[in-house]
Amino acid sequence: MIKLLLTGVWVAGITLGSVYVSMRHASAPVESSEEQARLAVQEYVPGELITVPVLRDGGVQGYFLTKLSFAVDKTKVKTLPVPLKETVTNALFDILVGKQLINVEDSTSFDLANFKSVVKAGLNEQMKDEVIFEVLVEQLEYLSKADVARVANRESRKQPQPVAIVDRNGNTAHDVVPGAAEKAAAGH
Numbered sequence: 001m002i003k004l005l006l007t008g009v010w011v012a013g014i015t016l017g018s019v020y021v022s023m024r025h026a027s028a029p030v031e032s033s034e035e036q037a038r039l040a041v042q043e044y045v046p047g048e049l050i051t052v053p054v055l056r057d058g059g060v061q062g063y064f065l066t067k068l069s070f071a072v073d074k075t076k077v078k079t080l081p082v083p084l085k086e087t088v089t090n091a092l093f094d095i096l097v098g099k100q101l102i103n104v105e106d107s108t109s110f111d112l113a114n115f116k117s118v119v120k121a122g123l124n125e126q127m128k129d130e131v132i133f134e135v136l137v138e139q140l141e142y143l144s145k146a147d148v149a150r151v152a153n154r155e156s157r158k159q160p161q162p163v164a165i166v167d168r169n170g171n172t173a174h175d176v177v178p179g180a181a182e183k184a185a186a187g188h
Contacts, residue, residue, distance in 0.1 A: 042133055043074040044177045049139065050089055052096045062144040064096065064165075068119065069177045071134035080127060087127060095122040102142075102165060112137065112167040136175035140165045 047068040054062045070088070077084050095118065096102075102110050116135040123132045141164050164172045 038073075038133065041073050041075050042071050043077070044136075044179060045070050045072050045077075045084060046177050047088065047138070048085060050092060052093060054142075055097060060145060062142055063148060064102065065139060065141045065143065066092070066096070066137070066173075067139040068092070069136040069138055069175070070123075070132050071136070073131050073133065076127075076129055076131045080131070084131075088123060091123050091126040092119070094126070095119055102140075110165060110167045112169070112171045112173065115140075115167075136177060137173035138175055138177070140173035 047070065049065060049067045052064045052066060053060045054064060068088075070084075072084065080087060082090075102115070116137060120132050120135045123135075124130050166172050
């Protein structure tokens with residue numbers, strides 16, 4: 001019985017000692033001065049839900065419902081000639097309608113990471129400066145033209161739910177803006 005007790009004390013002592021040594025020698029991740037400067041001017045801006053038509057064969061085939069938020073350079077946002085939300089909405093129509101980044105018939109070819117990088121590059125190009133650091137896709141769904149017609153006619157059938165867009169890696173849009181939950185709880 002005493003051997004078992006001493007063995008337990010010995011194991012606990014070794015465990016505590018190894019945890020102490022590893023915590024003592026662990027270091028925080030090193031951030032470059034460039035990264036620190038970017039974080040100092042970075043601000044998260046929540047986006048608005050916008051509806052973008054899917055144009056094909058000379059007509060509207062459906063609509064994308066998308067909500068994108070952004071990590072922006074707050075000093076450069078203040079110098080924009082047009083407010084950020086209006087600039088972003090205009091640019092998103094140009095990017096999403098003009099470049100047709102999402103093929104609804106073949107969602108296996110969709111790449112969420114590429115979508116974010118193309119949107120970021122397109123927005124920065126339109127603003128003629130690197131204002132957007134990161135694009136967060138909170139929502140990206142699709143409603144077909146038939147679904148929209150059923151909603152408009154108020155048919156007695158069950159209301160259609162938008163279909164979440166899934167990329168080729170199985171990822172869906174579910175990014176969360178850092179600090180959004182705290183702001184909502186505080187009533188801002």
